[in-house]
Amino acid sequence: MTHNASPNQPRTHSSHWGVFRAHWADGRLVVAPHPADPDPSPLLQNFPDALRHRARIARPMVRRGWLENGPGPDHRRGRDEFVEMGWDEVLDLLARELARVRDAHGPEAVFGGSYGWSSAGRFHHAQSQVHRFLNTALGGYVRSVNSYSAGASAVILPHILGPFDAVCRRNVTWTQILEHTDHVLAFGGMAIKNSAVASGGISRHIERESMARAKERGTRFILVSPLRTDLPDEAGAEWLAPVPGTDVALMLGLAHTLASEGLHDTAFLGRFCVGYPQFECYLLGQEDGQAKDAAWAAAICGIAAERIVALARQIAKGRTLITVAQSLQRAEHGEQPVWMAAVLAAMLGQIGLPGGGYNYALGSLAHYGKQQNAVPIPTLAQGTNGVKNFIPVARIADMLLNPGADYDYNGRRMTYADIKLVYWAGGNPFHHHQDLNRLREAFARIDTLVVHELAWTATARHADIVLPCTMTLERDDIGAAATDPLMVAMHKLAEPFGEARDDYEIFAALSRRLGTEQAFTEGRTAREWLRHLYTRTQEALAGKGLPAPSFDEFWEAGEITLPSAPDDGGILRAFREDPDGQPLPTPSGKVEIFSETVAGFGYDDCPGHPAWLPKVEVPDAWHPLQLVANQPYTKLHSQLDFGGYSASQKRRGREVARMNPADAAARGIAEGDIVRLFNDRGACLACASITEDVRPGVVQLPTGAWYDPADPTEDKPLCVHGNPNVLTRDAGTSRLAQGCTGQLTILEVERFEGNLPPIQAFEPPVPVSIG
Numbered sequence: 001m002t003h004n005a006s007p008n009q010p011r012t013h014s015s016h017w018g019v020f021r022a023h024w025a026d027g028r029l030v031v032a033p034h035p036a037d038p039d040p041s042p043l044l045q046n047f048p049d050a051l052r053h054r055a056r057i058a059r060p061m062v063r064r065g066w067l068e069n070g071p072g073p074d075h076r077r078g079r080d081e082f083v084e085m086g087w088d089e090v091l092d093l094l095a096r097e098l099a100r101v102r103d104a105h106g107p108e109a110v111f112g113g114s115y116g117w118s119s120a121g122r123f124h125h126a127q128s129q130v131h132r133f134l135n136t137a138l139g140g141y142v143r144s145v146n147s148y149s150a151g152a153s154a155v156i157l158p159h160i161l162g163p164f165d166a167v168c169r170r171n172v173t174w175t176q177i178l179e180h181t182d183h184v185l186a187f188g189g190m191a192i193k194n195s196a197v198a199s200g201g202i203s204r205h206i207e208r209e210s211m212a213r214a215k216e217r218g219t220r221f222i223l224v225s226p227l228r229t230d231l232p233d234e235a236g237a238e239w240l241a242p243v244p245g246t247d248v249a250l251m252l253g254l255a256h257t258l259a260s261e262g263l264h265d266t267a268f269l270g271r272f273c274v275g276y277p278q279f280e281c282y283l284l285g286q287e288d289g290q291a292k293d294a295a296w297a298a299a300i301c302g303i304a305a306e307r308i309v310a311l312a313r314q315i316a317k318g319r320t321l322i323t324v325a326q327s328l329q330r331a332e333h334g335e336q337p338v339w340m341a342a343v344l345a346a347m348l349g350q351i352g353l354p355g356g357g358y359n360y361a362l363g364s365l366a367h368y369g370k371q372q373n374a375v376p377i378p379t380l381a382q383g384t385n386g387v388k389n390f391i392p393v394a395r396i397a398d399m400l401l402n403p404g405a406d407y408d409y410n411g412r413r414m415t416y417a418d419i420k421l422v423y424w425a426g427g428n429p430f431h432h433h434q435d436l437n438r439l440r441e442a443f444a445r446i447d448t449l450v451v452h453e454l455a456w457t458a459t460a461r462h463a464d465i466v467l468p469c470t471m472t473l474e475r476d477d478i479g480a481a482a483t484d485p486l487m488v489a490m491h492k493l494a495e496p497f498g499e500a501r502d503d504y505e506i507f508a509a510l511s512r513r514l515g516t517e518q519a520f521t522e523g524r525t526a527r528e529w530l531r532h533l534y535t536r537t538q539e540a541l542a543g544k545g546l547p548a549p550s551f552d553e554f555w556e557a558g559e560i561t562l563p564s565a566p567d568d569g570g571i572l573r574a575f576r577e578d579p580d581g582q583p584l585p586t587p588s589g590k591v592e593i594f595s596e597t598v599a600g601f602g603y604d605d606c607p608g609h610p611a612w613l614p615k616v617e618v619p620d621a622w623h624p625l626q627l628v629a630n631q632p633y634t635k636l637h638s639q640l641d642f643g644g645y646s647a648s649q650k651r652r653g654r655e656v657a658r659m660n661p662a663d664a665a666a667r668g669i670a671e672g673d674i675v676r677l678f679n680d681r682g683a684c685l686a687c688a689s690i691t692e693d694v695r696p697g698v699v700q701l702p703t704g705a706w707y708d709p710a711d712p713t714e715d716k717p718l719c720v721h722g723n724p725n726v727l728t729r730d731a732g733t734s735r736l737a738q739g740c741t742g743q744l745t746i747l748e749v750e751r752f753e754g755n756l757p758p759i760q761a762f763e764p765p766v767p768v769s770i771g
């Protein structure tokens with residue numbers, strides 16, 4: 001294993017957005033994509049400037065009010081000063097606080113949900129590290145389930161088709177599309193910016209090329225989305241732009257046309273599905289007197305009825321694949337489009353056919369549409385959590401604000417824990433959560449917030465104890481994902497910034513103080529852990545009679561190619577080929593168009609079959625526009641927002657908000673103007689870009705700009721940088737899944753006329769000393 005931390009020969013490393021080689025030249029890190037990557041992501045160029053940026057955290061810091069008054073609820077979180085502290089002292093302090101909370105309240109008063117993507121390495125994976133630490137040191141913690149990505153789909157899919165991974169990750173591949181697919185109907189598109197990314201790493205970005213080649217062969221792509229850019233030009237797509245949040249109405253209009261013209265596959269519906277008759281009653285309006293026909297759909301979604309009818313006829317011919325981006329379910333009633341798209345694919349009779357049917361989330365991440373590896377990849381065991389209580393991940397602020405309150409989740413009546421201490425490592429709730437002013441209130445209620453961060457995110461600024469951690473470039477690790485054949489030796493490329501330490505080192509030192517070091521470290525150094533974790537893959541390779549290089553050989557080579565499992569369509573194909581022998585893992589063993597289980601929960605916001613449901617958030621006179629707060633193309637979430645590529649794409653230092661010329665003209669907004677986006681929850685600034693690529697009535701502001709309050713002492717400060725989560729609504733998708741609904745909200749936009757406030761998000765706090 002090499003110990004040269006600033007090599008002048010290229011060494012491999014990996015990130016969620018690509019594998020690369022880096023070396024030092026003239027005091028600067030030079031990052032070049034892996035030569036075999038056909039379409040590398042520009043996100044790689046966020047690394048060089050980020051490494052030594054002033055936004056990095058150099059030393060441990062403790063919030064002044066917490067030091068002076070001790071743990072307890074405090075509105076000054078996020079508004080207070082910080083005091084620097086040496087490592088030994090801060091670790092002693094934190095170990096005492098952890099022991100206090102454990103002894104006085106038990107581990108059920110600790111929230112270690114710690115949602116977040118952190119970095120690609122499988123050992124220094126911050127979430128695994130913090131969970132393992134809390135399990136071994138405290139006996140457990142209140143955890144979170146599901147994700148911000150797929151909050152609604154992860155709950156509804158197992159009721160209707162099968163496990164989440166089986167529907168999105170082991171289903172239709174790009175290879176199948178190239179060979180078989182005639183029509184791809186993509187709700188929410190398959191934006192190239194999104195498939196730039198896969199957790200654990202991605203070695204070859206093949207989506208653009210796959211779409212180009214499929215189009216050349218004759219595949220027709222139909223994009224259903226408020227943004228034209230949600231499919232690449234190479235797909236040559238036809239663009240339909242419905243009102244955001246109305247896809248279910250459009251899908252029902254398509255389904256009605258299929259049913260009324262006899263274009264639906266009754267044999268498939270009878271043999272492979274349950275509940276079509278109940279659904280058809282609803283579709284045809286036999287209960288409520290309202291046929292969900294194309295004219296009805298047109299009035300809701302804004303796509304002409306004739307176009308809906310023609311589209312239904314088109315997709316009924318040949319091999320049709322329906323995809324639904326994750327964005328559609330990150331919204332009020334997000335379960336419905338996920339379910340309704342499955343019903344549409346079932347009516348076409350194509351579920352389980354090569355290149356046909358339904359692949360939820362294809363194109364949303366680079367994990368999907370690929371083959372699985374035939375051998376396991378390294379993972380760090382997290383130990384056993386003694387606490388049974390959990391929350392659906394996006395209910396964090398609800399929990400902190402309402403200890404002891406009851407709520408519904410997936411057929412269960414749940415109770416929020418009374419949380420005293422929150423421990424975050426590897427995530428940024430001031431990026432991922434909705435209604436940030438409410439989140440600030442929630443964090444004011446607890447005794448202690450601990451954050452490990454590599455940079456001064458708003459989450460770090462709201463913490464009581466801030467511990468500086470290394471970034472991926474500053475340590476050795478192994479990069480791997482279950483759907484990528486390249487396992488990567490991630491070589492350390494730089495010494496840690498300031499006094500930053502690895503999360504592992506920090507947790508090991510805390511464990512030592514709490515008397516649980518052996519359980520946490522198992523006596524291994526970080527280097528010994530890498531060797532240890534590697535053996536799982538090595539042994540599996542040897543077991544298959546394949547070359548199984550030693551760890552040192554792997555490390556020297558920088559990468560190893562893992563074998564792939566066959567492209568067999570997974571459980572949906574198996575079910576289609578043998579419905580009795582290989583039933584789906586649903587209650588009926590079939591596709592559930594009507595679910596007795598879901599109906600049995602009695603939720604009016606998620607009935608027994610997919611339906612068009614009224615929404616709380618619809619544009620009104622005060623908020624006539626809809627905000628699409630989607631994933632950024634210049635970074636992964638909030639990560640390295642201070643990096644070179646992200647910075648270069650901002651305008652006047654702000655995030656760019658795109659809007660249609662008609663909406664801009666009506667408000668006197670011109671290209672490059674600073675605009676204020678606002679609603680009842682909050683306001684932010686952004687730089688306007690005017691384009692026909694955005695549907696009228698829609699403003700698009702990506703997530704990712706760091707929350708930057710003009711005056712942090714205010715309760716609802718203006719974010720001067722463009723973080724859309726000051727505007728979004730903090731409410732669950734439904735009582736079924738309680739997923740995140742951050743994608744869409746309502747707002748108004750105006751030209752900002754005042755003096756332009758400076759960007760302060762990347763300026764580190766100036767430490768104070770106290771007597």
Ligand SMILES: Nc1nc2c(c(=O)[nH]1)N[C@H]1C(S)=C(S)[C@@H](COP(=O)(O)OP(=O)(O)OC[C@H]3O[C@@H](n4cnc5c(=O)[nH]c(N)nc54)[C@H](O)[C@@H]3O)O[C@H]1N2
Pocket residue numbers: 115116117118119124126148149150330424425426427428429431432433452453454455457469470471472503629630631636637638639640703724725728742743
């Ligand atoms: N409005 C709206 N909100 C959304 C979404 C949306 O569409 N609209 N999308 C949602 C989705 S899908 C997701 S997945 C979430 C993403 O939310 P997050 O995953 O929380 O976002 P990241 O910016 O990736 O946060 C990772 C943090 O970990 C830090 N980090 C990196 N490496 C390390 C490490 O080694 N150790 C430690 N301790 N820290 C490290 C980074 O600096 C960064 O601050 O956002 C969600 N929020």
Ligand SMILES: Nc1nc2c(c(=O)[nH]1)N[C@H]1C(S)=C(S)[C@@H](COP(=O)(O)OP(=O)(O)OC[C@H]3O[C@@H](n4cnc5c(=O)[nH]c(N)nc54)[C@H](O)[C@@H]3O)O[C@H]1N2
Pocket residue numbers: 148149150187188189191193194195196197224225226227230243244245246247325326327328330364365628629630631632633634635636637743744
């Ligand atoms: N570059 C980059 N790539 C990423 C990420 C990132 O942060 N940066 N994040 C990754 C993560 S963690 C995830 S989970 C995935 C998320 O994958 P998605 O959630 O699918 O990604 P988004 O970009 O939020 O949304 C995709 C598109 O859906 C469209 N859309 C929004 N609302 C609606 C609607 O109501 N109807 C229709 N038809 N379309 C709508 C928007 O125009 C948007 O561009 O992306 C991943 N890829």
Ligand SMILES: [Mo]
Pocket residue numbers: 147148149150
């Ligand atoms: Mo996500």
